[in-house]
Amino acid sequence: MGALPKKKRTRARRGNRQSSYVMKTPSVSRCHQCQNPVRPHHMCSSCGYYNGREVITKTETPTGSENN
Numbered sequence: 001m002g003a004l005p006k007k008k009r010t011r012a013r014r015g016n017r018q019s020s021y022v023m024k025t026p027s028v029s030r031c032h033q034c035q036n037p038v039r040p041h042h043m044c045s046s047c048g049y050y051n052g053r054e055v056i057t058k059t060e061t062p063t064g065s066e067n068n
């Protein structure tokens with residue numbers, strides 16, 4: 001037998017705890033290149049720029065051509 005809880009946690013306590021697990025709205029900033037909304041520390045998905053330089057060239061089709 002493993003460790004067991006001593007007392008039952010009530011619905012109110014469970015709800016209080018689970019209320020802190022709510023997903024927060026992701027923080028979003030603007031791409032310096034194309035002004036599209038991008039997540040911080042992520043490459044811009046529309047123009048392929050990150051930190052002022054091009055990471056992925058977005059001239060080809062967006063799927064199936066990212067094996068460099």
Ligand SMILES: [Zn+2]
Binds near residue numbers: 044
């Ligand atoms: Zn961009």
